[in-house]
Amino acid sequence: xxxxxxxxxxxxxxxxxxxxxxxxxxxxxxxxxxxxxxxxxxxxxxxxxxxxxxxxxxxxxxxxxxxxxxxxxxxxxxxxxxxxxxxxxxxxxxxxxxxxxxxxxxxxxxxxxxxxxxxxxxxxxxxxxxxxxxxxxxxxxxxxxxxxxxxxxxxxxxxxxxxxxxxxxxxxxxxxxxxxxxxxxxxxxxxxxxxxxxxxxxxxxxxxxxxxxxxxxxxxxxxxxxxxxxxxxxxxxxxxxxxxxxxxxxxxxxxxxxxxxxxxxxxxxxxxxxxxxxxxxxxxxxxxxxxxxxxxxxxxxxxxxxxxxxxxxxxxxxxxxxxxxxxxxxxxxxxxxxxxxxxxxxxxxxxxxxxxxxxxxxxxxxxxxxxxxxxxxxxxxxxxxxxxxxxxxxxxxxxxxxxxxxxxxxxxxxxxxxxxxxxxxxxxxxxxxxxxxxxxxxxxxxxxxxxxxxxxxxxxxxxxxxxxxxxxxxxxxxxxxxxxxxxxxxxxxxxxxxxxxxxxxxxxxxxxxxxxxxxxxxxxxxxxxxxxxxxxxxxxxxxxxxxxxxxxxxxxxxxxxxxxxxxxxxxxxxxxxxxxxxxxxxxxxxxxxxxxxxxxxxxxxxxxxxxxxxxxxxxxxxxxxxxxxxxxxxxxxxxxxxxxxxxxxxxxxxxxxx
Numbered sequence: 001x002x003x004x005x006x007x008x009x010x011x012x013x014x015x016x017x018x019x020x021x022x023x024x025x026x027x028x029x030x031x032x033x034x035x036x037x038x039x040x041x042x043x044x045x046x047x048x049x050x051x052x053x054x055x056x057x058x059x060x061x062x063x064x065x066x067x068x069x070x071x072x073x074x075x076x077x078x079x080x081x082x083x084x085x086x087x088x089x090x091x092x093x094x095x096x097x098x099x100x101x102x103x104x105x106x107x108x109x110x111x112x113x114x115x116x117x118x119x120x121x122x123x124x125x126x127x128x129x130x131x132x133x134x135x136x137x138x139x140x141x142x143x144x145x146x147x148x149x150x151x152x153x154x155x156x157x158x159x160x161x162x163x164x165x166x167x168x169x170x171x172x173x174x175x176x177x178x179x180x181x182x183x184x185x186x187x188x189x190x191x192x193x194x195x196x197x198x199x200x201x202x203x204x205x206x207x208x209x210x211x212x213x214x215x216x217x218x219x220x221x222x223x224x225x226x227x228x229x230x231x232x233x234x235x236x237x238x239x240x241x242x243x244x245x246x247x248x249x250x251x252x253x254x255x256x257x258x259x260x261x262x263x264x265x266x267x268x269x270x271x272x273x274x275x276x277x278x279x280x281x282x283x284x285x286x287x288x289x290x291x292x293x294x295x296x297x298x299x300x301x302x303x304x305x306x307x308x309x310x311x312x313x314x315x316x317x318x319x320x321x322x323x324x325x326x327x328x329x330x331x332x333x334x335x336x337x338x339x340x341x342x343x344x345x346x347x348x349x350x351x352x353x354x355x356x357x358x359x360x361x362x363x364x365x366x367x368x369x370x371x372x373x374x375x376x377x378x379x380x381x382x383x384x385x386x387x388x389x390x391x392x393x394x395x396x397x398x399x400x401x402x403x404x405x406x407x408x409x410x411x412x413x414x415x416x417x418x419x420x421x422x423x424x425x426x427x428x429x430x431x432x433x434x435x436x437x438x439x440x441x442x443x444x445x446x447x448x449x450x451x452x453x454x455x456x457x458x459x460x461x462x463x464x465x466x467x468x469x470x471x472x473x474x475x476x477x478x479x480x481x482x483x484x485x486x487x488x489x490x491x492x493x494x495x496x497x498x499x500x501x502x503x504x505x506x507x508x509x510x511x512x513x514x515x516x517x518x519x520x521x522x523x524x525x526x527x528x529x530x531x532x533x534x535x536x537x538x539x540x541x542x543x544x545x546x547x548x549x550x551x552x553x554x555x556x557x558x559x560x561x562x563x564x565x566x567x568x569x570x571x572x573x574x575x576x577x578x579x580x581x582x583x584x585x586x587x588x589x590x591x592x593x594x595x596x597x598x599x600x601x602x603x604x605x606x607x608x609x610x611x612x613x614x615x616x617x618x619x620x621x622x623x624x625x626x627x628x629x630x631x632x633x634x635x636x637x638x639x640x641x642x643x644x645x646x647x648x649x650x651x652x653x654x655x656x657x658x
Contacts, residue, residue: 001396002403003389007349007381015351018289023224023281023446031223034288035260038227038280039219042234042253043212045189045245048125051209052188053118053162054111058210059245064194067102067204071113075099075152075159091453092152094419095371099154100202101191107206114158117465121146121164121186125211128243129166129186130471131479132213135237135486138167138184140476146466153452154201155190156208162463163187166213172233173488179230180218187212192249199371207249213238219256219264224277227255231273233487236508240484246510254439255280262287262435268451270442278446286352286448287435293350293358294434300343300404304432309425311339312398314409319394323386325375329411336411339424340399344406347431349381353447357381359408362427364450366410370420377410484514493517497527503535515553523560525570537574541581551584562588563642572597572642602644605636609656612636625657 021030051058077093103113110116126144133140148160163185170181189210191203215234221227231253238244238251245251248271255267257280265287267279301307314336319326329336341347348359359379366372378386380396387409395407410420430436439455440448490513494504497520507513512534520527534556542551559580563570572592579591612632632653633646640649 001380001392001401001405001407002345003392005345005381008383010346010349010381011351011357011383014289014292014346014349018285018292018351020285020289020351020354023278026281028223031284034284035258035262036222036224036280036284037219037258038221038224038284039217039256040215040221040227040231040234040253041217041256041266042215042231042238043251044215044235044238045250046125046128046211046213047243047245048122048128048211050122050124052122052125052186052211053120054109054209055119056107056109056112056209060107060206062104062107062204062206064102064204066104068105069103071101071103071157073099073101073154073157075154077150077152091369092154095369096199097154097371098200099157100200101157102194102202102204104204104206108208112157112205112208118162118463121466121469122211125186126166126469127479128211128241129184129213130476131241131243131483132215132238133167133170133184134476134480135241135483136167136170136172136181136184136215136234138170138181140167140471141165142471144469144471146463146469147460148463149187149460150455151190154203155193156188157191157205161187161190162466163214172217172230172237173486174226174229174233175488175491177220177226179220179226179233182216182218184216185214187214198373219258224280227280228273228276231255231276232505232508235273236487236511239509239511240487240490240513242511242514255283257283257287258435259284259287259291261291263437264454265435265437266439266454267442267448268439272444275442275444275446279442279448282353282446283440283448289351290358290431291434293347293431297343297347297432301432304429307342307429307432309339309341309421309428310399311337311421312395314338314395314398317394317398319387319391321387321391323378326378326387326409326411334411335414335417336409337417337421338395338399338407338409339421340401341406341408341428342402343404344428345404346381346406348379348406348408349383354445356447358431361450362408362424365423365427366412366420368450368452369423370412370416372410372412372416372420376412377408379408380406494527494531497531499528499531500535503531503539506535506539507531510553512553515557519557519560523557523564525560529570533573533577537577538581541577545581549582549584551581555580555584559588568599568642569645571646575641597642598639600639600643605640605644605649606652608636609653613656628657629653 048058050056075092077090111118130140144164144166146162146164149163150160152159165183165185167184171178172181189207189212191205191208194202194204217230221230235251253270255270255276256264257267258264265283267283270276270279348357350358352358352361363374363377366376367374380392395409399407401407412420437454439451441451442448487508491504516527516530519525519530559573559576560570563572575595576591579586579594612635616628616631618627629650633650636649640646
């Protein structure tokens with residue numbers, strides 16, 4: 001074994017070889033070079049009174065420690081219609097997890113725990129799903145067929161999710177391109193995960209069974225910003241109906257990413273769309289880097305079937321190390337083992353993600369599949385050596401390593417060692433193939449970790465408990481009559497109104513566009529001012545609150561109506577809004593009193609212009625008129641706000657200067 005090997009230099013060299021750059025420095029040419037492709041699966045909870053297949057209330061959440069009973073289950077895979085097992089199901093079965101469900105009587109019934117068949121599908125949820133399918137320009141199916149999709153991670157007690165396709169082959173219009181849609185499905189939501197430690201995974205069932213739609217796109221996005229734009233568009237379109245839930249967890253998206261020569265990898269449960277650009281950028285380069293590692297390993301082993309891993313138990317080896325996790329493992333009587341990876345010199349420190357290398361790919365799988373809590377291993381190419389060289393020498397001698405080999409040491413309960421060894425060998429063999437099919441969990445910094453094997457199509461089969469539901473043309477036509485206009489049309493209208501673009505995301509995400517449109521028509525308020533007021537003023541004031549108060553957006557309409565009725569300038573709303581955001585129940589007269597606002601006739605304000613002109617003393621002759629204008633506006637601003645349009649006042653001052 002080569003103890004002089006510079007792991008840090010290798011990490012940086014392989015990062016440069018992959019051509020990795022920070023996302024802000026990347027261009028379309030960067031993504032074209034690696035063949036970036038991405039699609040989406042956008043999940044959105046529907047705003048219904050009941051759950052999808054029972055009559056339990058939807059949208060009621062419990063605290064972690066608030067439950068009436070616990071139910072323990074062990075998941076086992078079943079054969080598909082073709083007589084095959086799903087890869088994800090087999091992986092989950094290998095983990096030997098005890099699945100614990102915490103049940104609250106108010107939010108769960110015997111259907112949730114798989115003790116009774118499903119009730120007929122909730123018609124309110126079905127109607128909303130059809131409406132959103134029509135908005136997405138999807139072709140509505142003639143008959144709704146409910147199927148079962150296997151889920152062996154325990155997130156659904158039945159071991160499968162009931163789901164049904166509502167619409168197929170649609171499209172959405174972004175600013176500069178169209179994104180094709182594969183389908184929209186309606187399905188029941190899964191449990192909320194509370195914890196996952198060792199062989200015990202705990203769920204809460206309050207979210208279980210809530211109606212959810214999933215919109216799936218083709219991989220038409222060719223750079224990370226397009227992925228975010230497409231995801232935002234679908235979210236905004238869903239919210240434009242006013243019939244979907246909002247807030248943390250109500251909308252989640254899975255992002256599918258691949259690069260040239262790679263394979264589809266699914267980043268699961270991305271909580272915020274603002275994470276998407278960094279996540280997809282890093283994932284595409286992770287795959288590109290894994291393909292470079294594959295090419296290097298194939299040079300060393302043209303026939304990968306000849307590659308063989310060897311292992312040894314270190315129970316009898318005196319590892320007098322100062323590395324605390326290894327010391328703790330030995331004191332806890334855990335089994336400590338070492339593995340030789342022939343020809344893997346440089347592979348363990350090969351760049352995969354910022355501050356991550358191929359060794360992390362192994363460690364992540366040990367955590368998920370073998371249930372070995374991190375830290376669960378050390379390796380011979382750590383950038384910061386945790387284990388002293390003399391200890392590595394002992395292990396290297398025991399394994400008879402060569403100069404081009406790599407070694408890792410891992411630990412855990414004896415009963416998990418067999419699975420751990422299989423997991424290490426499986427991941428190393430996958431390195432010869434390139435990019436494994438898998439789902440990954442996302443983090444805010446844009447990095448991901450292994451979550452599970454990517455499910456196959458063979459996990460879907462018909463639900464024998466549910467009859468097909470025919471969709472009559474008259475029913476679909478009745479739903480199509482009250483649809484909101486398309487998001488791209490609303491986007492273009494905001495542009496025509498000259499509303500600043502940095503307000504659009506907030507306006508669409510909160511579905512405030514209908515309010516703006518109504519106020520423009522009924523109260524004749526300037527749309528640019530309204531967009532800025534809502535997208536900047538309201539957003540900043542509500543976002544600044546540590547404990548947000550319940551604010552009814554209809555209060556904004558009433559505020560501007562009040563100003564119109566009292567012949568007050570609508571710009572007074574800007575000054576009133578901080579008080580209303582802090583004290584939502586305060587009446588408008590009281591707000592004005594707290595601001596010490598005094599109603600002054602326009603003529604009285606304009607009459608002060610000559611006096612202020614005489615009082616003004618310029619500092620410099622240059623730009624005297626502009627300095628005088630700004631100074632006079634500052635002197636009159638407090639009295640003018642709410643009493644006179646500021647642009648009109650400025651024109652009066654300019655006329656007096658002429």
